[in-house]
Every structure is written in C-alpha cells, then in structure tokens.
Amino acid sequence: MANLNIDSVKSRTFDAIVIGSGMSGGWAAKELTGKGLKTLVLERGRDVKHLKDYPTTNLYPWEFPHHGVIPTEVQEANPIVNRCYAFGEDAAHFFVKDKEHPYVQEKPFDWIRGYQVGGKSLLWARQTQRWSDFDFEGPARDGFAVDWPIRYSDLAPWYSYVEKFAGISGNRDGIAELPDGEFLPAFPLNAVEDYFSKHVKKSYQNRHVISARCAHLSKPNPIHLEQGRGQCQERNLCQRGCPFGGYFSANSSTIPWALKSGLCTLRPFSVVESIIYDEKLGKATGVRIIDTNTKQAIEYFADVIFVNAAALNTNLVLLNSTSNRFPNGLGNDSGVLGKYVAFHNYSAHISAEYDGFKEWTTDGRNPAGGGYIPRFRNVYKQETNFLRGYAAGFSAYRRGTDNSDGIGQTLKDNLAKKELGNWGVGSHMMGETIPKESNYVTLDKSQKDQWGVPLLKISVDYDDNDEKMKKDYIEQMTEMFTSAGFKNIRAESDHRAPGLDIHEMGGVRMGNDPKTSMLDKWNRLHACKNVYVTDGASMTSTSCQNPSLTYMAMTARSVDHAVSEMKKGNI
Amino acid sequence: MNRRIAIRNMALVLASAAVLPSCLNNDKGKPVVQLKHLKINADQENLVSNVAETILPKTNTPGAKELGINLFIFKMLDDCNTKQQQETFLAGLDEFDDAVKKQYGHSFNDCSQQERTAFISSMEKPKPENGKKDEPAKSAVFYNMVKGLTVFGYTTSQYFMTKQVVYELVPGRYNAWFPVKKQAV
Ligand SMILES: Cc1cc2nc3c(=O)[nH]c(=O)nc-3n(C[C@H](O)[C@H](O)[C@H](O)COP(=O)(O)OP(=O)(O)OC[C@H]3O[C@@H](n4cnc5c(N)ncnc54)[C@H](O)[C@@H]3O)c2cc1C
Ligand code: SF4
Numbered sequence: 001m002a003n004l005n006i007d008s009v010k011s012r013t014f015d016a017i018v019i020g021s022g023m024s025g026g027w028a029a030k031e032l033t034g035k036g037l038k039t040l041v042l043e044r045g046r047d048v049k050h051l052k053d054y055p056t057t058n059l060y061p062w063e064f065p066h067h068g069v070i071p072t073e074v075q076e077a078n079p080i081v082n083r084c085y086a087f088g089e090d091a092a093h094f095f096v097k098d099k100e101h102p103y104v105q106e107k108p109f110d111w112i113r114g115y116q117v118g119g120k121s122l123l124w125a126r127q128t129q130r131w132s133d134f135d136f137e138g139p140a141r142d143g144f145a146v147d148w149p150i151r152y153s154d155l156a157p158w159y160s161y162v163e164k165f166a167g168i169s170g171n172r173d174g175i176a177e178l179p180d181g182e183f184l185p186a187f188p189l190n191a192v193e194d195y196f197s198k199h200v201k202k203s204y205q206n207r208h209v210i211s212a213r214c215a216h217l218s219k220p221n222p223i224h225l226e227q228g229r230g231q232c233q234e235r236n237l238c239q240r241g242c243p244f245g246g247y248f249s250a251n252s253s254t255i256p257w258a259l260k261s262g263l264c265t266l267r268p269f270s271v272v273e274s275i276i277y278d279e280k281l282g283k284a285t286g287v288r289i290i291d292t293n294t295k296q297a298i299e300y301f302a303d304v305i306f307v308n309a310a311a312l313n314t315n316l317v318l319l320n321s322t323s324n325r326f327p328n329g330l331g332n333d334s335g336v337l338g339k340y341v342a343f344h345n346y347s348a349h350i351s352a353e354y355d356g357f358k359e360w361t362t363d364g365r366n367p368a369g370g371g372y373i374p375r376f377r378n379v380y381k382q383e384t385n386f387l388r389g390y391a392a393g394f395s396a397y398r399r400g401t402d403n404s405d406g407i408g409q410t411l412k413d414n415l416a417k418k419e420l421g422n423w424g425v426g427s428h429m430m431g432e433t434i435p436k437e438s439n440y441v442t443l444d445k446s447q448k449d450q451w452g453v454p455l456l457k458i459s460v461d462y463d464d465n466d467e468k469m470k471k472d473y474i475e476q477m478t479e480m481f482t483s484a485g486f487k488n489i490r491a492e493s494d495h496r497a498p499g500l501d502i503h504e505m506g507g508v509r510m511g512n513d514p515k516t517s518m519l520d521k522w523n524r525l526h527a528c529k530n531v532y533v534t535d536g537a538s539m540t541s542t543s544c545q546n547p548s549l550t551y552m553a554m555t556a557r558s559v560d561h562a563v564s565e566m567k568k569g570n571i
Numbered sequence: 572m573n574r575r576i577a578i579r580n581m582a583l584v585l586a587s588a589a590v591l592p593s594c595l596n597n598d599k600g601k602p603v604v605q606l607k608h609l610k611i612n613a614d615q616e617n618l619v620s621n622v623a624e625t626i627l628p629k630t631n632t633p634g635a636k637e638l639g640i641n642l643f644i645f646k647m648l649d650d651c652n653t654k655q656q657q658e659t660f661l662a663g664l665d666e667f668d669d670a671v672k673k674q675y676g677h678s679f680n681d682c683s684q685q686e687r688t689a690f691i692s693s694m695e696k697p698k699p700e701n702g703k704k705d706e707p708a709k710s711a712v713f714y715n716m717v718k719g720l721t722v723f724g725y726t727t728s729q730y731f732m733t734k735q736v737v738y739e740l741v742p743g744r745y746n747a748w749f750p751v752k753k754q755a756v
Pocket of ligand 2: 246
C-alpha cells in the first residue's frame with residue numbers, strides 16, 4: 001500500500017506546474033518545457049486542439065442556422081457575455097455562458113471569459129503594442145498605486161523574444177511612447193486612414209496615426225512555419241479559430257510547441273482549487289485540483305508554480321489558498337491581495353464620413369483593423385485635469401450603399417447593385433484607469449460553485465478621472481475629425497459596465513516593497529518565492545496599450561528567472 | 572500550416588453543414604414548419620410566405636419560396652425575436668389581413684398576383700395613421716418585419732452570396748489602395 005502511494009505521488013510530481021493554458025499560461029508551458037522542465041499544465045475547461053476543434057471556422061454565412069445572429073433565448077439567458085461584440089453565432093462556443101460560472105457583482109462588472117485550452121487567446125482582437133517607460137514610470141511620476149519594480153529596459157529583450165515567435169506585424173514608427181518591436185510587414189493604411197495620418201502629423205505635435213500592430217503572420221518567418229502556422233489569409237474570421245494559424249493563439253502556437261517537447265502534460269477539466277503551502281519547508285509544494293468530470297480532488301506537486309488563470313481567476317486561486325501561515329491568501333502579508341484592480345475604458349466612440357478619395361476603395365480585408373493612435377495626453381508632462389491618457393483605434397472603410405427599397409425586380413436590382421458611398425471613419429477610445437484600493441475582488445463568504453470553490457465577488461467601478469478622460473477623448477477626436485474635414489460627426493459615450501473591455505488587471509500587483517505589494521520584480525510572490533504570477537493580475541498599473549503582449553513578455557522573463565534560480569538551488 | 576490542407580478541412584466541414592428547418596408534414600390547417608415558440612396556423616404561414624414571395628418574387632432569378640427564405644423567416648421569428656416581438660408580429664399579421672379583406676373582400680392568400688403586388692406596394696410607403704406619427708400601425712410593423720427578414724435572408728443566402736455578389740471566405744489579400752475603376756461591382 002505504502003509503495004503504491006509513493007508511486008502515485010511520484011506520478012503526480014512534476015518540475016513545474018502551470019495554472020491556466022491561455023495567452024500567458026501557454027507561454028509559461030512553452031518556456032518551461034523549452035528549458036527542460038517536466039511541466040504539468042492544468043486547465044479548467046475542455047481541450048481545444050488547433051484545426052480539429054474549430055467547428056465553425058470554415059462555415060459560410062448562410063451555413064449558420066441564424067446566419068450569425070444569436071437566438072433570443074441564448075441572449076436572454078446570457079445578458080453579460082451577450083454584451084461582448086464577438087459573441088456571435090460563429091464564436092459563442094468559446095465564451096463562458098453566464099449561468100455556467102456565476103460570480104457576485106457587488107457593482108456591475110461584465111466579466112468576459114473563455115474557459116478552455118487556449119483561454120481567451122482564441123477570441124482576442126490581436127492588437128499588440130509594447131508598453132513604454134511612460135507606462136512603467138507612470139505611478140511614480142503621477143503619484144498613484146505603487147512604483148513598478150521594473151522599467152521598459154527590463155522587458156525590452158523579452159518583448160523582442162516573444163514577438164519573434166508569436167509574429168507581430170507593424171511598422172517601425174519611431175515613437176518614444178510606443179516602442180518599436182521585431183516586426184513582420186505591417187498591414188498598410190488605406191487612402192483615408194493615410195490621409196488622416198498625414199493630417200494629424202501636420203496639424204499636431206506628438207500625435208500619430210499608425211498602422212495597427214497585430215499578432216498576424218503577414219509574412220511568416222521559418223520559426224512560424226516550424227510551428228505549423230502559415231501566412232495570414234486576411235479572412236478576418238479569427239475568433240472562430242484560424243485554420244491557417246494566421247494569428248497567434250496558445251492553441252496554434254505555444255501549447256503544441258510545449259507538447260512537442262515531450263515534457264508537457266496537458267490536463268484539461270482540472271479546476272485548480274488552491275495552491276498547497278508547506279509551512280515546514282516555507283514554500284509551495286503543489287496544487288489541489290477538482291477534476292470536473294469526476295469531481296474528485298487530486299493533488300499535484302512541483303518545485304515551481306506559475307499562476308496564469310487570467311487576472312481575476314488568479315486572484316481567486318490565491319485568495320482561496322489559505323494556511324496557518326497565510327490565513328488571508330497565499331503570499332498576502334501586505335493585505336493588498338485582491339485590491340487595486342483596474343481595467344481599460346472603451347466606453348466612447350466617434351464616427352463620421354468623408355467625401356474625398358472617391359477614386360479609391362479597398363479590396364480584401366485588413367486583419368489589423370486599420371490605424372492606431374498612441375496616447376498623446378499627459379505623456380511628457382501632466383497637462384490636463386485628469387491623470388494618464390487614452391489610445392484610440394482609427395479606421396476608414398468604404399461600403400456599398402445598402403438599398404432595400406422597393407419590391408420585386410426593383411428590390412432585387414437594388415440589393416445587387418453595390419454603389420460605393422462615401423468613406424466612413426470611426427474611432428473608439430482605449431483609456432487607462434487608475435488602480436485604487438476601493439476597486440477589489442474578494443471571495444464570497446457563503447456561495448460556492450459546483451466544485452466547492454467560493455464565488456468571486458467583484459467590486460470595481462469607474463471614477464471621476466475616467467469621466468474627465470472620456471470627455472477629453474470626445475473633444476479631441478471631434479476637433480481632429482473636424483479639422484480633417486470629416487462630416488456628420490457623431491460622438492457617443494455608452495454606459496457599459498467595467499469589464500467589457502476584457503482588460504481587467506491587478507490584485508496581485510508587483511512592487512519593490514513587500515508591505516504594499518504582492519510580487520517582486522521577477523513576478524514571484526515576495527512571501528513565497530517559488531510561486532510566480534505573470535498574467536494581468538501582476539500589473540501595477542494598466543497603461544492604455546493592449547495588455548496581452550506584455551503578459552507574454554513577462555511570462556518568458558519570469559520563467560528564465562525561475563529556471564536559473566532552480567539551477568542555483570534557490571528554488 | 573499548408574494551405575491545401577486547410578482547404579481540404581474546409582471542404583469536410585462544409586459537407587456536414589445543416590441549413591434550414593425541414594418541411595415535415597402537409598396536413599391542412601397544420602403549419603408545415605415546426606416552431607418552438609410562435610403559434611401559427613397554416614393560413615398564417617401561407618400568408619407570410621406569400622408576402623415574402625410578393626416582396627421577392629420568382630422572376631428570371633429565384634424568389635423567396637424557391638430559396639427557402641419563407642422558412643428562414645419563421646426560424647428567425649421563432650428563435651431570434653422576443654415573445655413581445657412575436658406577439659406584435661401576430662397582431663400585425665391579423666391587422667394586415669383585415670386590411671386586405673377590407674380592400675379586396677378576401678384574404679391575402681386568395682388575392683390574385685396583381686392584387687398582392689398592389690397591396691404590398693402600398694405597404695412600402697406607410698402613411699402615418701390618423702396623424703399619429705410616432706406609433707406605426709401594427710400592420711406596418713408586421714410588414715417591416717417580414718420585409719427586413721426577407722432582405723436579410725436573401726442577402727445572406729447562398730444564392731445571393733455566390734451568384735449576385737461574390738462572398739469570399741478566404742480573400743488571401745488586402746489591397747489598402749484599390750482604384751474604384753477596377754472594382755468588379
Ligand atoms: C473579444 C476579445 C478581444 C480581445 N482583444 C484583445 C486585443 O486586441 N489585444 C490584447 O492584448 N488583448 C485582447 N483581449 C484580451 C486577451 O484575450 C487577454 O488579455 C488574454 O487572453 C489574457 O491572457 P491570460 O493568460 O491571462 O488569460 P486567458 O487567455 O483567459 O487564459 C486563462 C486560462 O486559465 C484557465 N483557468 C482559469 N481559472 C482556472 C483554474 N482555477 N484552474 C485551471 N485553469 C483555470 C481558463 O480556463 C483559461 O483557459 C481580448 C479578449 C477578448 C475576449
Ligand atoms: S485574418 Fe488571418 S488569422 Fe484571421 S482567420 Fe484569417 S487567415 Fe486566419
């Protein structure tokens with residue numbers, strides 16, 4: 001018997017455990033196995049294999065029962081996820097439905113999730129920008145949150161490292177607040193995007209409209225072909241999973257790479273309930289999971305643990321990992337675990353028309369989505385009545401007129417006749433929000449999920465700074481649109497709840513001082529040195545750039561550190 | 572991944588795709604289409620199909636019925652409308668048919684082709700009812716729902732997207748600057 005147990009423990013012991021198999025967990029798996037560690041990747045959802053498990057990827061619009069529209073019953077049963085723009089008939093199966101995994105909204109918060117191998121990396125809009133020193137120095141300069149323990153220079157080589165493997169298209173634009181990367185060719189701006197770009201350059205100091213940088217293989221390198229991925233075919237059906245591997249997802253890239261090493265065990269249907277802390281050894285020894293099929297609790301053991309369950313679930317796992325040493329959650333000596341959650345604010349947008357460039361249109365589709373306007377407010381100095389700033393998307397498109405007048409042959413003719421109308425232009429804001437102690441997540445004291453794990457309670461809201469920033473976005477964009485000669489300008493602000501922007505961050509923030517932060521400059525718990533957190537939970541502040549590329553870079557950097565610490569015998 | 576393999580995968584998925592609800596039985600009085608929420612009888616079903624066919628008749632190209640758009644309309648009404656919208660639809664249908672009876676002395680289903688076209692043409696330009704501008708007549712709401720779904724079903728149908736315009740699942744190109752002269756449509 002005793003022997004059997006020892007054998008069983010042995011079979012459940014790995015060098016490393018990764019919690020979560022999405023955007024950041026995929027990178028942890030790839031790097032750990034790449035450095036020779038026997039790695040267990042635990043994923044709460046089902047497996048989604050590249051190509052095999054993309055059921056809608058090659059369907060034509062008419063092959064969907066409702067031609068793309070989500071049935072009312074589904075919409076009504078899922079008010080939260082239904083608010084996400086990408087929740088259509090083609091990709092609904094990659095989103096968590098409201099009832100499946102409830103949470104408690106102390107304040108309205110639209111928590112958009114993907115629970116499966118690949119996580120949200122299957123669904124993302126693939127916008128990728130590096131953060132800059134203006135972001136990492138932000139809290140210290142502007143006096144909020146705590147100082148980041150790292151600067152851009154700490155991350156720069158790791159950005160390069162992950163960009164080369166993931167494949168990022170873009171131009172080298174030479175903008176200090178948006179550092180250049182290792183780029184594949186950019187998707188070019190179209191006539192009106194280019195016109196607006198030149199107009200802005202001429203009329204404003206330090207404002208730019210550039211080709212959006214995105215995780216698409218515009219021109220694959222050998223390393224991408226080696227992953228089994230090919231050139232992006234400009235389908236723009238990416239959220240269904242791409243049969244060409246044209247965009248970066250954990251499913252097409254990092255996870256299969258890790259599996260190919262022979263060192264990776266991928267275990268789907270495994271909800272990590274908590275991390276096991278050994279008080280005698282003074283470190284974490286493994287994790288406890290619930291198998292979602294059998295409801296059985298199983299323990300797995302490893303020397304080092306990477307927590308990559310996506311920001312809020314990472315908070316949940318740590319909060320639920322209690323022991324005598326850490327009664328308030330693993331590593332939570334400071335009491336800040338779960339606090340200083342922040343997000344991005346996408347709640348304003350603007351559209352207009354332009355009647356020039358009638359001789360030009362576009363042909364095909366642009367997977368990058370058009371242009372990107374890097375943050376231009378409060379960059380070099382504080383110059384407005386709000387802190388930080390916003391980036392913006394910008395795109396121009398020319399559509400055929402949509403004439404459904406008449407009946408009979410007239411109607412048929414009208415529908416078939418595609419006369420090109422004016423160019424339309426549009427933009428949406430992407431604002432940075434300020435992490436505050438009053439924006440937090442905790443565990444609900446009584447309610448549990450079907451595996452006996454406490455429900456997450458979310459209490460996150462906008463503030464006055466967000467309102468001022470939004471007003472400024474609308475004013476500045478209206479002015480820029482007006483001076484460019486755009487007509488019929490319509491600026492709107494919507495009243496979405498936080499969360500819908502799907503860039504929630506914080507709760508396990510990095511910092512130099514263990515009294516006010518959870519993680520050190522290597523993304524490991526100050527108080528439990530063999531546990532690393534490298535997803536959005538670790539962000540001290542949120543920048544206004546998209547976050548995922550930064551999670552990837554941080555993950556690769558942290559694995560490098562962890563493995564060198566292991567070699568030194570420190571872990 | 573190599574493109575040819577992807578295209579082969581594509582063909583596999585295509586072959587197994589199901590499209591529209593099937594016509595099950597044809598008993599008189601019983602609707603042909605199986606619906607989950609919307610309760611309609613055979614007359615109402617015919618009326619909607621006839622309205623759709625009048626909006627989009629068979630000419631030298633296929634019409635609503637041939638393309639199964641009438642069935643698509645029912646599927647969308649049944650699955651993608653709220654209970655309230657469905658009630659509005661049914662109330663509007665009755666009002667619509669009453670108006671037809673008032674004008675021609677018989678139901679829309681018994682109208683000649685000419686009568687149908689004339690009546691539908693008059694629906695195309697809805698007059699504000701009794702000066703009440705903001706609340707359109709129920710019959711107009713009904714008509715607009717059928718028209719909207721007919722147009723949506725048609726413009727997203729395989730026929731339209733392959734024969735009238737060409738929808739490409741895989742463009743394989745993005746030309747950011749494309750001269751309008753070269754545009755095929
Ligand atoms: C529609 C959409 C558009 C987006 N657009 C962009 C964009 O343009 N640019 C950008 O940078 N970002 C974008 N994002 C956000 C991006 O997807 C996320 O930032 C990124 O996926 C986060 O990576 P992650 O590893 O933290 O989490 P995920 O990729 O979500 O992976 C987390 C994984 O952990 C698993 N997990 C959770 N809890 C547990 C547990 N207890 N035990 C075991 N497993 C667990 C989950 O099932 C999941 O698979 C977008 C997201 C969506 C949905
Ligand atoms: S745009 Fe590129 S990445 Fe997206 S589905 Fe198409 S080929 Fe794939």
